[in-house]
């Protein structure tokens with residue numbers, strides 16, 4: 672194992688992910704920076720929107736509302752940061768692409784559950800998206816050639832790591848720990864399978 676692979680393994684172990692991203696992804700992403708930034712901007716926008724939607728659908732879960740309200744602001748701030756970075760580089764926002772990764776994860780959520788039971792899968796889906804985003808941002812923060820961009824991605828990596836932990840904690844607050852951990856394991860395995868199935872592309876975050 673070379674140093675790069677070792678670093679990637681550490682990150683994956685830290686986040687619990689089962690499959691480290693192929694390190695070649697950073698080189699691909701570097702060549703398609705415009706597309707990656709566009710995709711990243713929409714990811715941040717969707718993260719904010721999804722937190723709002725959880726608050727709207729679970730207003731009775733006080734802790735969830737209290738914890739997610741500031742995350743909406745944070746994710747929207749991320750969106751604005753990415754927009755500013757794009758502006759500096761003369762890149763237009765462009766259109767949103769079909770989100771194969773997020774749609775794939777959402778398909779894993781159990782169907783036919785009531786509102787309250789569904790919450791666990793919703794929170795774990797969010798935790799997983801945050802974890803994978805964090806892992807990818809970390810790779811960008813380590814291996815991109817441009818120093819400013821490495822710093823730019825470092826902040827996102829730190830922030831999304833915090834969100835990953837928060838979503839997992841929220842799931843454990845509303846459901847028995849052993850049920851959450853068992854389901855989380857299933858999610859991790861499923862996600863690894865999804866990543867393997869998806870083509871490695873440099874024009875997207877996931």
Ligand SMILES: [Fe+2]
Pocket residue numbers: 715718745746749830831
């Ligand atoms: Fe974010």
Ligand SMILES: [Fe+2]
Pocket residue numbers: 718746801830831834
């Ligand atoms: Fe996030």
